[in-house]
Amino acid sequence: MRTVFDRKLIEKYDRPGPRYTSYPPATEFHEGVTHEDYRRKLVESNETKRPLSLYFHIPFCESACWFCGCNVIISHRKDVTGRYLSYVTKELRMLAELLDTSRPVVQLHWGGGTPNFLSPQEIEELFDRIKEHFRFSQDAEISVEIDPRYLQEGQLETLKRLGFNRISMGLQDINEDVQRAINRLQPESLMREVMKNLRDLGFSSINIDLIYGLPFQNVEKFKRTIEKTIELDPDRVAVFNFAYVPWLKPLQRKIDPSTLPPPEEKLSMLELTIEMFQSAGYVYIGMDHFAKPNDELAEAQRNGTLWRNFQGYTTRKGVDLIGIGATSIGMLQDSYFQNYKTIREYYAALDEGRLATMRGFLLSEEDLLRREVIMDLMCNFYCSFDKIEEMFGIRFEEHFAWELEQLSDMEKDDLLRISDRSIQVLPRGRLLIRNIAMVFDEYVRSRRESRFSRTI
Template sequence: MADSRDTLFNPQLIKRFDVNGPRYTSYPTADRFVEAFNADAYKHWLGQRSIGGINKPLSLYFHIPFCNTICYYCACNKIITKDHGRSAKYLKYIAKEIDLQASNLNGGRDVLQLHLGGGTPTFLSHTEMRELMAAVRGSFNLVPNGEYSIEVDPRKVDFETVALLGELGFNRMSIGVQDFSPDVQQAVNRIQSFEETKLVLDSARQVGFKSISMDLIYGLPKQNVISFNRTLEQVLELSPDRISLYSYAHLPGLFKPQRRISASDMPAPEAKLQILQLAIRRLTEAGYVYIGMDHFAKPDDELTVAQRQGRLHRNFQGYSTYAECDLMAFGVSAIGKVGPTYTQNVKTLDEYYDALDRDDLPILRGIELTPDDLLRRSIIQALMCHFELSIESIQISYLIDFRKYFAEELEDLREMEEAGLLQIDDQWISVLPAGRMLVRAIAMVFDRYLRADRERTRYSKVI
């Protein structure tokens, strides 16, 4: 296969097809969930897990919303506090939610994958972290060599904390960096030294973590090509196994902390594209493989191997090597996937505590997927994870005539095909190197909900 570095980034095509669109961590996307799908509906599907002999392994997600300080760019559901009384209370309710969900769960309790997100999961004290993992292991079986990951803020983590995480079973870590430039850090209220970051990464390697990922953001205030090149040099010196390169979406109308960012400090669209182009070139020249959307990984990383073998999957935590798990989610705003359903918990602590005080699951909304949803989800997954789609396999799996069923979609793809983003023949839809950065825009063509309302302003730009 030809080296795709030169064609991966095409500024003219990016400008032409860079529209607002979802990230497709689920399909249908979370904004399509309905409140008619409630706790009773979720309990029903927890009880259906082993019907007909289908007994998928489990993936668990825990949302820890607390942070010591606020990062102005952040769009996560978080609570700024230094009071560990709040986190101690929260963990007691998480334990209750674990018990409630587990009591309604039919089938096996084997867990292949666990992820702690936030907020800042490492806000928790050592005692609190032990308490949480004891509650998890009290209801579930974390199988040996599973994928157990945690998001880490290096500013509050030392070797002892990393060692504790290893002792508790964590073997993957995502380290938040965003940018090492002091000017950028000042502008987003996240002061974090290279030395702090290196200490955590070195500690994780010493303890035996299998994979270390690093998060970067392009398009932040005060950022430019020269400063971000220095950040990339420092990141490459640290040599993480994976790198996530996210586009900053400035939506101050939706996210109040972003109102503290001055619009005059934002890089111009041209400069933002130049930063992205630089990052892609530097990372690929350093040997990282472009996995998809905003993820890069070393050639021997599990994600890269899974993509080569056709096993890559995408869920609410991003790219994953485990496709066939039921995802159970715990904590405020957490989203799960069990059987043909998605669910999301309530978003505030008061609502969360009130529901659990009533011995109710704190479900806000959800959705039961239709056959059409399942069909389109499989297409979007294939495009996002593998950059290609076997038309024949879809026809066999879903008993449809692909070209008749998706006649309008294929017509809409023609412009992208003529532009060189993809190629369509009798058997395959293949995303070409120039289309990889725009795979979200390609996937959107198959989104029935977007086709119905054409309402794309609620999403961030693809690039």
């Protein structure tokens, strides 16, 4: 079912709102949740026998991309990694002592920063430390983010030999003027070379990131970027809306705001993006993501089993996500925990022999209920009343009477259809899925919306 771009409806509903990589979102995390809570919840999680997903944050980058909002450390010195990896290993050992390590790891993801800041030897050593403590399922998804500009000899071969099967890399925009304005020069020839190497090595899935709304972009320039991306033939594409928030991300002050495209131009770029990728055979997964029809994301969505976590869309629902490294977030069945954001605080906590938990959130039964509804809508564009009632022992129409009334206006706008036993998001509603999900968000009325990006 093709997603429909309706400019009038987008302009009507566009407002700030959460991206729902979790519910409640990370903006609700607080320091009242401590490392002692995390320790207790980790031990309790063993009783569920849920599989594990491991996320490692590698914060180092060789140069700063001025659009970036990630927690990164810019350094040209390769020797800065040794100490950090020793502390990551220490945290890994502490977690392994608390977890039942017979629980299989079905997902491993290295993000950043730039994980290929690590040398091939460091990549292998870190992977070996992980395998010392945890065992992987045979069909484990093992993924890593790379910066193609800084690939070292032997890195891709090492990743493939160790078992990594998914690669994600940023392109952002193919135009040199745009690249120069965001301090990320990345020749088209380099992207072609790296893609060929990845295919020759046999990586099963390759994702490319694009961004619209960057300096000097317009519809014609971005059309060229989309054409070149389609030629590269990635399995997945993520197309993000650039949010210019220099008061939150100081690095963005290096960008001249007068060079940014106006809102109308950004909407046109989004419309073009959806049309071109769908015409090229990609499926609109939701939010910013496209995938080939035979990709696991598209298959999971068709089966109604797609889910979201702090890495975005995932095919592995019902797993416990363990975050490792500075700023990493863990996501257990009924709780979230985030590590300290600075490596100084991260090191200090581990030196004291405690987990590096900075803040978190413990979910109530009501939170769990609303999370299930929100994630079903966000990921699968469908929510079954029968399923929710069976899981939580409620009467859907009674429990969500106010929410269903609020959705009636959206139904009139052809964003969704409410039947006797389900909510179905329609093609015009897919781009506005965050707005639909917000109706079920109990916290949204008390939040400061300025903390969020706009829904479109």
